[in-house]
Amino acid sequence: MFIEISDEQIDAIINGSLSGYRYLQHISLKERSVLMHTIADEIEALDDGLLEIAHTESALPLARLRGEKARTVNQWRSYADAVKTGIYAEARIDKGDGAAKADIRKYNKGIGPVAVFGASNFPFAFSTAGGDTASAIGAGCSVVFKEHPGHPQTSQLMAQAIGRGLEKFGAPASVFSYLQGGSHAIGQSLVRHPVIKAVAFTGSLGAGRSLFDIAALREEPIPVFAEMGSVNPVFVLPQYLKANQTALAAAYVQSLTLGVGQFCTNPGLLFVLKDESLAGFKKELRAAIQTVDDAKMLHWGIMRDYNSAKSKLSMQGGVELLGEGRVSATDTGVAALYSTTGTAFLENKALAAEVFGPTGLLVECDSSAELGKIVESLEGQLTITFAATTEDIRTNTALLDKAQEKCGRILFGGMPTGVEVVYAMQHGGPYPATTDSRFTSVGPDAVKRFLRPVSFQNWPDEFLPLELKDENPLQIERIVDNRRALASDE
Amino acid sequence: MFIEISDEQIDAIINGSLSGYRYLQHISLKERSVLMHTIADEIEALDDGLLEIAHTESALPLARLRGEKARTVNQWRSYADAVKTGIYAEARIDKGDGAAKADIRKYNKGIGPVAVFGASNFPFAFSTAGGDTASAIGAGCSVVFKEHPGHPQTSQLMAQAIGRGLEKFGAPASVFSYLQGGSHAIGQSLVRHPVIKAVAFTGSLGAGRSLFDIAALREEPIPVFAEMGSVNPVFVLPQYLKANQTALAAAYVQSLTLGVGQFCTNPGLLFVLKDESLAGFKKELRAAIQTVDDAKMLHWGIMRDYNSAKSKLSMQGGVELLGEGRVSATDTGVAALYSTTGTAFLENKALAAEVFGPTGLLVECDSSAELGKIVESLEGQLTITFAATTEDIRTNTALLDKAQEKCGRILFGGMPTGVEVVYAMQHGGPYPATTDSRFTSVGPDAVKRFLRPVSFQNWPDEFLPLELKDENPLQIERIVDNRRALASDE
Numbered sequence: 001m002f003i004e005i006s007d008e009q010i011d012a013i014i015n016g017s018l019s020g021y022r023y024l025q026h027i028s029l030k031e032r033s034v035l036m037h038t039i040a041d042e043i044e045a046l047d048d049g050l051l052e053i054a055h056t057e058s059a060l061p062l063a064r065l066r067g068e069k070a071r072t073v074n075q076w077r078s079y080a081d082a083v084k085t086g087i088y089a090e091a092r093i094d095k096g097d098g099a100a101k102a103d104i105r106k107y108n109k110g111i112g113p114v115a116v117f118g119a120s121n122f123p124f125a126f127s128t129a130g131g132d133t134a135s136a137i138g139a140g141c142s143v144v145f146k147e148h149p150g151h152p153q154t155s156q157l158m159a160q161a162i163g164r165g166l167e168k169f170g171a172p173a174s175v176f177s178y179l180q181g182g183s184h185a186i187g188q189s190l191v192r193h194p195v196i197k198a199v200a201f202t203g204s205l206g207a208g209r210s211l212f213d214i215a216a217l218r219e220e221p222i223p224v225f226a227e228m229g230s231v232n233p234v235f236v237l238p239q240y241l242k243a244n245q246t247a248l249a250a251a252y253v254q255s256l257t258l259g260v261g262q263f264c265t266n267p268g269l270l271f272v273l274k275d276e277s278l279a280g281f282k283k284e285l286r287a288a289i290q291t292v293d294d295a296k297m298l299h300w301g302i303m304r305d306y307n308s309a310k311s312k313l314s315m316q317g318g319v320e321l322l323g324e325g326r327v328s329a330t331d332t333g334v335a336a337l338y339s340t341t342g343t344a345f346l347e348n349k350a351l352a353a354e355v356f357g358p359t360g361l362l363v364e365c366d367s368s369a370e371l372g373k374i375v376e377s378l379e380g381q382l383t384i385t386f387a388a389t390t391e392d393i394r395t396n397t398a399l400l401d402k403a404q405e406k407c408g409r410i411l412f413g414g415m416p417t418g419v420e421v422v423y424a425m426q427h428g429g430p431y432p433a434t435t436d437s438r439f440t441s442v443g444p445d446a447v448k449r450f451l452r453p454v455s456f457q458n459w460p461d462e463f464l465p466l467e468l469k470d471e472n473p474l475q476i477e478r479i480v481d482n483r484r485a486l487a488s489d490e
Numbered sequence: 491m492f493i494e495i496s497d498e499q500i501d502a503i504i505n506g507s508l509s510g511y512r513y514l515q516h517i518s519l520k521e522r523s524v525l526m527h528t529i530a531d532e533i534e535a536l537d538d539g540l541l542e543i544a545h546t547e548s549a550l551p552l553a554r555l556r557g558e559k560a561r562t563v564n565q566w567r568s569y570a571d572a573v574k575t576g577i578y579a580e581a582r583i584d585k586g587d588g589a590a591k592a593d594i595r596k597y598n599k600g601i602g603p604v605a606v607f608g609a610s611n612f613p614f615a616f617s618t619a620g621g622d623t624a625s626a627i628g629a630g631c632s633v634v635f636k637e638h639p640g641h642p643q644t645s646q647l648m649a650q651a652i653g654r655g656l657e658k659f660g661a662p663a664s665v666f667s668y669l670q671g672g673s674h675a676i677g678q679s680l681v682r683h684p685v686i687k688a689v690a691f692t693g694s695l696g697a698g699r700s701l702f703d704i705a706a707l708r709e710e711p712i713p714v715f716a717e718m719g720s721v722n723p724v725f726v727l728p729q730y731l732k733a734n735q736t737a738l739a740a741a742y743v744q745s746l747t748l749g750v751g752q753f754c755t756n757p758g759l760l761f762v763l764k765d766e767s768l769a770g771f772k773k774e775l776r777a778a779i780q781t782v783d784d785a786k787m788l789h790w791g792i793m794r795d796y797n798s799a800k801s802k803l804s805m806q807g808g809v810e811l812l813g814e815g816r817v818s819a820t821d822t823g824v825a826a827l828y829s830t831t832g833t834a835f836l837e838n839k840a841l842a843a844e845v846f847g848p849t850g851l852l853v854e855c856d857s858s859a860e861l862g863k864i865v866e867s868l869e870g871q872l873t874i875t876f877a878a879t880t881e882d883i884r885t886n887t888a889l890l891d892k893a894q895e896k897c898g899r900i901l902f903g904g905m906p907t908g909v910e911v912v913y914a915m916q917h918g919g920p921y922p923a924t925t926d927s928r929f930t931s932v933g934p935d936a937v938k939r940f941l942r943p944v945s946f947q948n949w950p951d952e953f954l955p956l957e958l959k960d961e962n963p964l965q966i967e968r969i970v971d972n973r974r975a976l977a978s979d980e
Contacts, residue, residue, distance in 0.1 A: 022891070087969075092935075094912040102904065104914040106935075109894070111928065216706035220870070220921040223928070380710070390950050400953060401512070404599070409945040412953070414592065423582040423969050424594040426945035431710040437942045438601065438713070445582075445596075445943070452927045453935070455899040455916035460880050463890065463902070477974060479913050484577075484967060 005181045007189065013144065013177045014193045017113040020142030020174030024110060027171075028466050029084055029474055036080035036137060039165030043129055043158065044073045050157050054123045057151035059296040064259065065124070072124040075421055076134045082423070082444030083138045086476025088451060089467040093480045096458075103458050105468040108451035110140030111223075112197030115190045117211070119202035120150035120298045121262045127151065128158035131421075131446055132200035132225075133176065139450035141198070142175050146190055149182030150299050156180075191215050191224075198450055201226040202264070202441065205354075205432050212435045225449050227441045230381040230407075230433040231268035231354050232416045235371060235399065237392030241277045248387055249284035252360070253337070255415035257292045257325070260333045261358030262302070265383055265416040268355055271342075271363045271371060278364065285322060285337055285362065292325035294332035297357065306333055306357035313355055318344030322362060333357050342370040346377055368396055375399060380430025380437065381407040383416035406430060408437065495671045497679065503634065503667045504683045507603040510632030510664030514600060517661075518956050519574055519964055526570035526627060529655030533619055533648070534563045540647050544613045547641035549786040554749065555614070562614040565621050565911055569628040572913070572934030576966025578629065578941060579957045583970045586948075593948050595958040598941035600630030601713075602687030605680045607701070609692035610640040610788050611752045617641065618648035621911075621936055622690035622715075623666070629940035631688070632665050636680055639672030640789050646670075681705050681714075688940055691716040692754070692931065695844075695922050702925045715939050717931045720871040720897075720923040721758035721844050722906045725861060725889065727882030731767045738877055739774035742850070743827070745905035747782045747815070750823045751848030752792070755873055755906040758845055760852045761832075761861060768854065775812060775827055775852065782815035784822035787847065796823055796847035803845055808834030812852060823847050832860040836867060858886055865889060870920025870927065871897040873906035896920060898927065 024032065051065045058065075082088070089107045096103040114136040118127030125131060127148055136143050147155045159178040166175050179186055191199055191214045199215055199222065201208050208226030215224045234252065241248065255267050272278060297303040313319060318340050325335030335358035342365035345351045351361060365371050375384075384407040386393065386400070393400060393412070403410055408429030419427050419442050427442035428434045434441075439449045456464055466474050478485055514522065541555045548555075572578070579597045586593040604626040608617030615621060617638055626633045637645045649668040656665050669676055681689055681704045689705055689712065691698050698716030705714045724742065731738065745757050762768060787793040803809060808830050815825030825848035832855035835841045841851060855861050865874075874897040876883065876890070883890060883902070893900055898919035909917050909932050917932035918924045924931075929939045946954055956964050968975055 025891070081972075085974075087974075092913040094910070094914040102908075102910060104899075104910060104912055106914040106916050112895070212711065213706070216703070216711070221702065221706070221925060223926070390952070393950075393953055397953075401515070404944055405602070408943065409594075409947060410949075411947040412949040414948055418592075420584070420592060420594060422584040422594055423972060424584040424596040424945055426596050426943045428943075430942075435711060436713070440943060452920075453898065453916045453918075453930060454894055455914055457899060457901040458904055459900075459902040460883075462880070463883055463887075479577075482571075482913060484575075 005179060005186065010179060010186060010189055013179060014113070014190065014195050016174045017142040017144050017177050018195050020172055020176070021110060021113050023172050024137070024140040024142060024175060029086060029089065032138070032140060033080040033084035035169045035171055036076050036083070036134065038169045039162050040073045040076035040080070042161040042165040043076065046157065046161055050154065053157065054151060054154040057154050058123050058298050060259070068122060068124045071421065072129060075125065075131050078421055079134050079138045079444050079447060083447060086467065086474055088139065088447050089476060091467045091476060091478035093468060093478055095481055104455055105464060106453050106455040107465060107467040108453050111450050111452045112141060113195050114141045114143050114450055115196045115199045116143050116145045117187060117201040117203065118145070118148040118155065120148060120302065123151040123154045124158070126202045128155045129162055131442055135446035136200065136450050137175065138447040141450045144177045144179060144190060144196065146179045146187050147182060152182065187211070188214055192218060194220065197222055199224040200441070200449070204228060208435060223449070224435050225439055225441060226435040227264065227428065228432055228434060229264040229354055229356065230383070230429065231352060232265055232381055232383045232385070233269040233271060233378060234267045234385040234387060236270065236272040237386065237388035237396060238273050238275055238277070239389045239392045240387050241272065241281060245277060245281045245284050249281060249288045251415055253285065253288035253292065255417045256360045257335045257358040258417050260295045260297050262298055262356065263417050265419060267385065267416055268360055269352070269363060270360055271365055271374060273371070274364050274366060282322060282339070282362070289323040289325055289335055289337045292335040292358065294325060294327050294329065294334045296331065297333040302356065303331065303333055306355065309353070309355040310336060310357065310359045312350065313338060313359065313361065316348055316350055319351070325358065335359065337362060339364060342366055342374060346373060352379065368399070372399055372402060375402040375406060378406050380433045382427065382429045382433045383407055383409045383411060385411040385414070385416050387413060408433065495669060495676065500669060500676060500679055503669060504603070504680065504685050506664045507632040507634050507667050508685050510662055510666070511600060511603050513662050514627070514630040514632060514665060519576055519579065522628070522630060523570040523574035525659045525661055526566050526573070526624065528659045529652050530563050530566035530570070532651040532655040533566065536647065536651055540644070543647065544641060544644040547644050548613050548788050550749070558612060558614045561911065562619060565615065566624045568911055569624045569934050569937060573628045573937060576957065576964055578937045579966060581957045581966060581968035583958060583968055585971055594945055595954060596943050596945040597955060597957040598943050601940050601942045602631060603685050604631045604633050604940055605686045605689045606633050606635045607677060607691040607693065608635070608638040608645065610638060610792065613641040613644045614648070616692045618645045619652055621932055625936035626690065626940050627665065628937040631940045634667045634669060634680060634686065636669045636677050637672060642672065677701070678704055682708060684710065687712055689714040690931070690939070694718060698925060714925050715929055715931060716925040717754065717918065718922055718924060719754040719844055719846065720873070720919060721842060722755055722871055722873045722875070723759040723761060723868060724757045724875040724877060726760065726762040727876065727878035727886060728763050728765055728767070729879045729882045730877050731762060731771060735767060735771045735774050739771060739778045741905055743775065743778035743782065745907045746850045747825045747848040748907050750785045750787050752788055752846065753907050755909060757875065757906055758850055759842070760850055761855055761864060762852065763861070764854050764856060772812060772829070772852070779813040779815055779825055779827045782825040782848065784815060784817050784819065784824045786821065787823040792846065793821065793823055796845065799843070799845040800826060800847065800849045802840065803828060803849065803851065806838055806840055809841070815848065825849065827852060829854060832856055832864060836863060842869065858889070862889055862892060865892040865896060868896050870923045872917065872919045872923045873897055873899045873901060875901040875904070875906050877903065898923065
């Protein structure tokens with residue numbers, strides 16, 4: 001049975017999230033951190049029934065889902081630990097001189113209730129109880145989550161786990177609200193609602209841009225953090241290729257087809273210089289792609305879009321099929337590799353479009369200069385990878401500089417799939433990879449998206465937030481009178 | 491003679507700013523800081539001829555302009571010193587384990603060329619060489635500045651000083667470009683240009699919102715930091731009022747009429763509870779406003795808008811004139827104070843509109859509950875001020891909580907005019923005070939607006955930016971393997 005929620009119910013739920021926000025503003029960073037760990041415990045405690053349901057809804061393998069669940073728990077815990085340090089409070093104190101120069105103190109507080117939209121390809125880590133929800137609560141913001149139509153039962157189990165965590169901690173249910181029903185109209189009402197102060201989204205360019213546009217057209221525009229994927233170019237440089245044809249072909253095809261190619265960091269483009277190593281490398285690539293089994297994709301809509309995008313790519317001028325994976329059924333995603341030339345790539349924007357699934361395009365380039373032009377022609381990317389030796393890079397430093405202008409993460413060797421949850425991770429990039437290149441959606445720094453600073457001028461200590469009181473009760477690092485001060489220095 | 495720039499010239503100038511940006515990416519934070527000090531020296535060296543011209547163009551008094559020039563120099567110097575510490579690089583290093591866990595390192599780099607629009611009311615501090623330009627260059631971004639039509643000669647002198655600073659340091663002129671001609675079309679072309687990656691603006695709500703909308707409609711949307719003023723409510727609580735009627739009336743009227751009321755932090759609304767102190771306070775306010783001399787405003791357009799807004803306010807139902815300042819001429823801004831009731835204020839949004847100039851509205855409220863409703867009804871503000879004793883606040887803590895949701899800076903006593911250039915300053919606030927409440931346009935933290943993070947995965951030390959190299963050559967604070975690490979700890 002499918003129950004569509006009414007407009008009045010939506011409005012009541014969203015209005016209610018304001019009290020959840022206010023509650024979070026009144027507990028300390030330490031308490032917020034404990035709350036997040038309590039929610040992590042409840043997610044961790046979910047049994048394999050969750051994995052079975054998620055597997056049924058997403059077709060993702062159980063082992064992968066088990067890993068993703070652990071990652072999700074780790075996100076809550078690592079963000080909780082980061083929040084407790086006070087790093088995101090960015091407390092600054094200028095004590096003034098007791099006369100003309102005022103006592104001014106600033107810290108970051110939660111921006112307000114946040115709307116979160118989950119991604120189909122990560123039913124745990126980028127959905128209901130995923131990184132966006134964890135980082136919004138870490139910032140002191142309540143969350144209103146819109147159920148994901150691809151995995152509603154999984155979404156609900158996760159929402160219930162969050163609810164149990166809130167209850168155990170003693171927090172009101174309004175800290176996390178759940179909008180049932182998969183329609184676009186519900187999502188749009190959510191983004192338009194005046195109580196909502198920010199939006200987090202992971203999914204397609206079309207859907208992400210549409211939410212961005214709605215938010216920008218509001219009377220009060222609000223920030224939208226939409227992570228919309230990318231083609232994640234890999235540049236293969238000559239010295240490296242010469243010595244690593246077999247290993248590189250295997251690594252590339254493995255990354256390209258991992259999880260049926262359904263990762264936003266999937267390396268869809270492979271650039272290589274035409275030289276004596278190329279023929280051998282192409283042979284290795286063909287051999288590697290031919291060993292890839294077909295597999296069910298997340299849902300039929302994604303498979304339809306994948307086949308359509310692949311077919312469109314195959315019909316472009318100058319594009320040839322290099323090799324295809326195995327086919328065992330008619331309702332699966334089949335891997336494929338195409339090839340083209342640098343000239344054709346520079347002339348036809350369609351060749352740079354994302355094919356969401358296990359299809360890649362090898363681009364054979366004439367010169368380093370052409371590679372440079374190609375980097376300049378690229379749209380914003382989550383990642384750019386160099387398969388190169390240090391000597392290769394030394395002779396192509398301009399390429400490295402240009403690549404930095406186009407992406408959020410730049411790799412020397414390895415493949416871009418596998419996004420670690422660490423402080424140093426930047427999962428984001430210039431548009432259209434995301435709608436705001438200045439933030440990450442993975443790693444504790446994801447919390448920064450949902451904060452805004454407030455300054456207190458000449459307030460008596462008793463009214464200041466804990467972050468700014470004279471005695472520094474939270475023992476956090478602050479900047480006091482232009483100097484970084486650890487608690488012990490003050 | 492007025493030379494309008496051609497579209498081709500605009501395009502060439504903006505494209506050129508990319509090489510200025512790339513230059514700044516290749517010098518170290520220390521060098522960038524020296525460059526900023528060199529520019530500060532050149533601004534400081536400008537003689538009183540600058541003040542005379544600015545006075546002629548803006549009608550601002552020479553003493554005020556002298557102070558503003560010193561403030562502008564101080565902005566460059568304090569932002570330069572902050573940049574050198576590495577605080578805005580936010581370097582994070584996760585060293586990995588040499589196997590499955592990668593070595594990932596992240597720092598913030600300049601987002602790209604920035605378009606800056608100056609404000610008429612601060613021809614130095616918020617214009618050509620003002621805080622937006624200083625903070626963009628501090629972030630490693632080149633600047634394309636659009637000449638301000640209110641003070642073109644002042645703008646040009648300042649641009650020349652920046653140019654001399656760049657030349658002395660040895661930086662290319664493309665670090666700072668200047669678009670001559672005052673038309674809106676030039677500004678719009680600038681914001682639409684694909685090379686531009688962020689916009690900073692100080693001015694009216696209409697103009698700021700229009701730039702925001704243009705930027706949001708781009709194929710690649712870019713952030714717009716528009717500071718668009720506010721009405722800066724002052725809440726007077728009973729115990730404080732009882733003991734401070736004369737002093738508060740004088741302080742309020744002085745702040746309201748300072749600089750002919752042409753500050754974005756001008757306190758346009760004054761809320762007070764109806765009690766036995768009110769009659770005396772109104773008498774003091776009337777007496778104070780009647781001693782205020784009229785004065786020339788920035789330019790005729792601002793005076794026309796001021797008179798129109800004042801007249802509109804005076805004609806609203808339930809609004810009465812409380813007192814007016816002196817009149818000595820027909821082309822001046824004349825101070826005025828009106829009064830109304832809390833009920834009328836809550837029923838009529840027009841009473842909360844900004845009147846840019848020396849006019850205030852006293853709102854007489856029935857109860858603390860009504861004050862609470864009024865705070866909730868307010869749009870976003872740069873500042874909210876409480877004229878209160880500690881006892882007043884203790885009995886009105888809900889008011890303090892609600893006020894924090896509505897503004898960027900909250901004051902206990904004093905008046906909001908006078909925005910100090912310190913780390914702890916938040917000059918910003920929820921819309922419509924600004925288009926992005928998460929950032930400040932005053933204080934070193936203004937630099938944060940123009941940065942975006944880039945992660946480096948598994949790169950050999952020789953290719954890493956200085957901020958991320960093993961030996962920490964810049965001796966900046968970083969987070970290494972989840973711990974804050976000062977240079978000396980690593």
